[in-house]
Amino acid sequence: MFDEKNMKKFKPKLSFYELEYLTETRVGEKEIKSDSVYNLVEKLTGIAAPTKKTKFDTIWESFYLPVRRSGRRVSIPFSVMKYKDDFYISFRFTGNLKISRGNDEIEKEYKEIFEDALRFSSLIRDTNGEIAVKTVPYDYRTGKIKGKYVMDKLMPGKEKTRMLKLYEKHREKKLKTSGVSLDDYLDTAAVCYRAAYPKKAKGLSSLEMYKKWADGRHGGMLDIKDFNSRDEFMGWKKSSEWIGAHPYEIVFSWHRHGIHLYPPDEDYGKPYYVLGVTNYAYAGDFIKMAKALIKEEIPFHANDFDDVLNFLAGEKYFTVNDYDELRFLYIPSREYKNKYFKYIEWDELKVVEFK
Incomplete structure (x- = not known):
């Protein structure tokens, strides 16, 4: 169950802006060649059942990374895909990493990303997913809203x-x-x-x-x-x-x-x-x-x-914070909360299925 004791354990090492810096790339993904980071990702995927497995790749969706953002503790969704012998990490709306084996000298923060993700996964398991529900900001969640609530002219x-x-x-x-x-x-x-x-x-x-x-x-x-x-x-x-x-x-x-x-x-x-x-x-x-x-x-x-x-006429749905032809981006502000929040039908937040 989720309680204050769990929140006290929720102490992110990284800030959101550090995560943006560490994963920033104009095209594709930033490659990290490090055995130590690779082993951490392997350990992380080892605690959860794959969301999808094909002949070519294995995918784990709905892991979460705790970070500090604007004075608050939040968690950011990310997915892992293993293709051949490499891991591809996608942080929703933030950036991407490719983790390969190697001995390159890397910033310690890359290890901290997956150390924190492992630690937070234990909290997610202990709270039956409630800590993720409490901490994922609404600009990182998806849902839908009818056009009549967001369109200027109907x-x-x-x-x-x-x-x-x-x-x-x-x-x-x-x-x-x-x-x-x-x-x-x-x-x-x-x-x-x-x-x-x-x-x-x-x-x-x-x-x-x-x-x-x-x-x-x-x-x-x-x-x-x-x-x-x-x-x-x-x-x-x-x-x-x-x-x-x-x-x-x-x-x-x-x-x-x-x-x-x-x-x-x-x-x-x-x-x-x-x-x-x-x-x-x-x-x-x-x-x-x-x-x-x-x-x-x-x-x-x-x-x-x-x-x-x-x-x-505003009767069609717009997706919220997702990629679609009709898309609405929700900003976590007082204005948006008062104007739009009550009309949004939020998707259920998913977490990995732990083994």
Whole structure:
């Protein structure tokens, strides 16, 4: 059980800033070639069952290192992976180490990291994990929170319902097209551009708009001789010329992809355009485009339409302190505690399974 006696035993040798310094590296991990450190890591992994074991590596997750940070005693999660004969240590959000056998002269603090981790593991075992729960700071924990609690601007519920009904009615019409030319495709993209960027699109031709906002890697699409020929556009589309290019990314994004508008493809049972968004920073533009296509009665389907509306209405979850497309970083401050803490659904803190 956890009590004050356990807390008195909780005396970290290192500060958090020393740990940052010891594990800092711009690329990859800092390698430590030391038999004494290697033996300590081997001893540490020997007290716990692996979390995952494959043909190539063995992984132990949810070890903890006690450190001093801003006048408080806290513990930082880390994992160990053994690959071939080396250990790879990953301190969450902090840094990485590679521990190999060798006799290099090293700073004594590298031994202290794993001596402290071993000592703290005994406390974790004795308290049934409670000391870790009490001491891991919330900026090192993960969880989830609904977007409505962290987003600056939300789509009203009535607007979400209205857009869903508009789109459902559009789909019920089962509009189709038998094929398009490049001019047809660019003109449809122009409907999208004018809806999302009315001021910037004013006075521009369909081709000029495409060149302004699209990815640019058109894969030979703009080299078609007759923009008004359906056969030529469909012939290019069926060719391998544009493999690896992004001709249909009508709004470019540096992060992942922006907005795509795929032309109709009867060969695959899709006699309609397909509108999609990958980077949700463009979700609002995507909805404006969909609304315009509905108004113009252009045959199209919108990928993940419900999901995009849920995001804009704040109903989608953001991960907290984890790597994901929708991510929220929790800062352990009074402001964040008052504003966000009660809305976060924290993940259960895990500890290694001791042998």
